[in-house]
Amino acid sequence: MYILLTFILSMLIWVIFSGLLDAFHLTLGVVSSILVSVFSSRILFPNHTSSMGSLAAQSLRFIPYFIWLMKEIIVSNFHVLYLALFPGAMKHVQPSIVKFKLGLKSESARYLLANSITLTPGTVSVQIKGDELWVHSISQKTTESLEGDMEKRVARVFGESLTNS
Amino acid sequence: MIIEIISITMIISGLFFFLGAVAGIIRFPDFYTRMHAAGKGDTLSTVLVIGGIALYYMETHHWEWSAILVALKLLAIIIFIFISSPTSTHILMKAGFDAGIKPKLKENSENNTTSEES
Amino acid sequence: MSAFINLTGVILLIMMLPLIYRVLVGPTAVDRIVATNMIGTKTTVVLLFIGSIYERLEMFVDFALTYALLNFIGSLTISWYFQRKRAQENPGEAVSASIEEVQS
Incomplete structure (x- = not known):
């Protein structure tokens, strides 16, 4: 199949x-x-045992996630534009490195999460070390917004359950 | 006509975001913050400009089958860049991290002088 | 419209000059690689513009695709080289330690 x-x-x-x-x-x-x-x-398709229906469901659930991701990408580009071009915005650049525990298990879910973090406003993923994801964040405001629901969205796409939280 | 306006808008906004990415590359203080500008501005501006070219090409060739084929190839380039650009940003970030570049962190404690040199 | 395409290509080329400045000056080697990577991505776009100026887009699309692939493979290879070369000294651990020290 x-x-x-x-x-x-x-x-x-x-x-x-x-x-x-x-x-x-x-x-x-x-x-x-x-x-x-x-x-x-x-x-x-590394996992040949899972059924075809779950793959189709994953693909369907990916579409609203992709639309949400596009919106986030545009917001993040305006954020970079503001920081780089607006005079006096440079003082908002206060980088920090945040670590948080991953609840996602499968490799492809982690890949999608890391790429989405890179594309969303003010955050870039640095590395995954064991179960910890290190994120470089550009300002204080974006650090707080990171703890939101992105991991829940990715988990919903892949039909996984988050183990922590 | 309306398609042409859409494609011109896409190309100009792509150039605008690319300007933001270039300014970020020049002005941001350290390596990690520059990666922010590179990873985000590069992806969206390339996708927008190539999308504008694809729309324009299909419009000028009257939506023939061969023109749509070229547009599908352009779509393949867009998807590839969409996947590869965040990945290469991440892997270069990891390479810089492993090469021992110290990030400039914000001033929230007394002993931050170690992170400010370099 | 063809004048617009010409103008856009020229603007793209002009905006590559600051990136070349970053390649020449960049304090660390990885900075230079990032700027080179961005120039490569934009070269893909410039190839497409050349194609539509000469009205041979169906040919230049293949060049652009190949160029994008080579660009990605190049940056992967260089960063892989970095990670292997620095793995013996392992200064990443030192950076982690300094970050933990600053943030605690």
């Missing part, structure tokens, strides 16, 4: 990138997609 899904995805990418729809190129695409999906579908 997952092999078929990988085949469809790689065939789609082949068609987009080659742009030629004659028989020869499509045959090449089918052969290489079959090879890729047989050998390396485990790289794209």
